[in-house]
Amino acid sequence: MAELNLRASAINAIKRIYDRVRTIQPGSFDEFQLEQELKSATTHFSRFTANHDQLVGSAKPSELDAHATLWEEVEDVYNSTCTILNRELRGVKRIPPAGTQPREFEVKLEPLAIPIFDGTMQNWLAFKDAFEMLVHKTDYPEAYKLGKLRQAVSASAVPLVGSVYSGGYAELWTALKERFDNRKRLAETHVSRLLNIKPTSEDTSQAILLIVDTVHESMRALRVMGLPVATWDAVVVPIVAAKLSIATQREWSMSCSPTDIPSLDELLKFLGQRAHSLSTAVVMWNKGADVSSRSQQRASGPSRAVKAHVAAADEGKCVYCQGAHRITKCARFLAMKCEQRIDAVKAAKLCFNCLKLGHSARQCTSGDCRHCSRKHNSLLCRASSSPNTASEDTVSSVPQESSTTTVPKKSEP
Known part of the structure; x- marks a missing residue:
């Protein structure tokens, strides 16, 4: 099969370049030689990817694992080759020509990881922004972008990506955007998530922060879509307040103006402070109980431990029927x-x-x-x-x- 021979030829070419540059000595290659090696490696990898996709498209299901293993091996060799060559290029370019001023020190940053998209609408915007910045808008070969897209999108959640033949990179990326980059569905998803926050009867730091994080994520997504969320305070604040425990609702009502409409930022700031105070109160209560216990033991000898109930602070809640009374x-x-x-x-x-x-x-x-x-x-x-x-x-x-x-x-x- 022609594709199999062409793929094998590309693999051998990439490995030869890797063997040639992995033992490279500093200064043995000039800038032009390094750039030529990097260009050759990229060309051979593009040739490998094109033939590899053809073979995967006609492969039997039982052969897909072998193709995937080969892809990972070749990609590792290619990435290692590019890393070595880019590092040497940076070192060569950092050495200033005679009679010129040295360049400012350059900091090498670790590559950012591409988030995995699980096929849910609420995670699409975060994935799309990261993938476009790290892969889509770069100068990488189309075949390389296609491989990264298939790695970043779960084939079990999005069968479109895992099909035997899903087209080239541009075709697949366009199909994904048509399916998930839908403003109406995205808005409905995040508004529904906001409305369906699970009410909590627990007056704890964890329960409050879970509500705060959900509101932040939903409102941020709607804001990115260009919706006028800054004018929604009169609607969103009562919705979020209704999800809180009775004790927290009472504290929030006491902190608000009786006539002015509170903003969502004010509510979220209040909840952040409330969560912090609750977590601090538990620590201080336990600390005080330990000190009291030790003092009592020194004064009257060993005594039985008394269990401290943090819930005693909420005296406005009936412990029998859970109503808003003692x-x-x-x-x-x-x-x-x-x-x-x-x-x-x-x-x-x-x-x-x-x-x-x-x-x-x-x-x-x-x-x-x-x-x-x-x-x-x-x-x-x-x-x-x-x-x-x-x-x-x-x-x-x-x-x-x-x-x-x-x-x-x-x-x-």
Whole structure:
């Protein structure tokens, strides 16, 4: 087969040039010799690529792996040859002729990696910009550009690239742009991504930053497309705010003007600060708990560890029904009988005295029961709910600890 012989001839020519230049001594080739070697290597590689594509187009599926392996081997040799020659050319050109001023020192930068395109619309713009800058707008041979395009686009996600014969580089690149460079579909994709941000009930740094990053990416893509996103604040801000937790929504509302429309930049800046403060609060809380624990051990000897609940900071959220109120104002909680309330408090791991997270009744500084003056909340007092059985033993049977501590059995209800 003619293509097979021509490809083999091109491979041998590239290898001969590589063997000739890999042991090159500094100064043994002048600038013109180096440029000629580089031009010859590029010409032979273009010849190799053209015949290689013809053979791949007529190959059986079982033969494609062998062709791909050969391509990688030849490409490595060609790239190594070009690297050596370009390095020598730079060294030759840096030596100034006699009687001239030396050139300014040149910094060699590592080549940028071409991102892999997975066939999703939301990743097309980033891939297109990078590929056009690194490959499409360069002076590389068309065959080399075609090989890079096939490497950068996933054939399993975009079958157009992995077909037996997909045309030349210009034809394939045009087909990809016709399919993915669609302003209507791109706008719909990024607007849909913005609208479908998953709401979060977690008031954590990670949850907030995930929303911030998604908004940044979607708005940046729409801005690149030339859409007037700078005038969308009145629409986008409420959409994003609705995805936040109740506590973060409350903080955002308190920081806004009651009459002016906030901008999206203001919201994103607020969320960045909020995420930072939440991550810092967790560190400071843990640090304070360690210091308090060590101080208590020095003062009164070994004691049981008390679990710190960062969620206790959110006192405006009902831990029973998750509503925007405290548990003492919860209609469902107040409608239950005393025994049911006690069970609910146990399940939520609340303090039996103040009905908050983060400590036990023995450590609580809130006031005592209004009915019997013992260390439990008035809503949990059996004496007020069952007058006929309001003996001292019954009243004292309300648990005194949350789930983070253990008390003697005689104090259990």
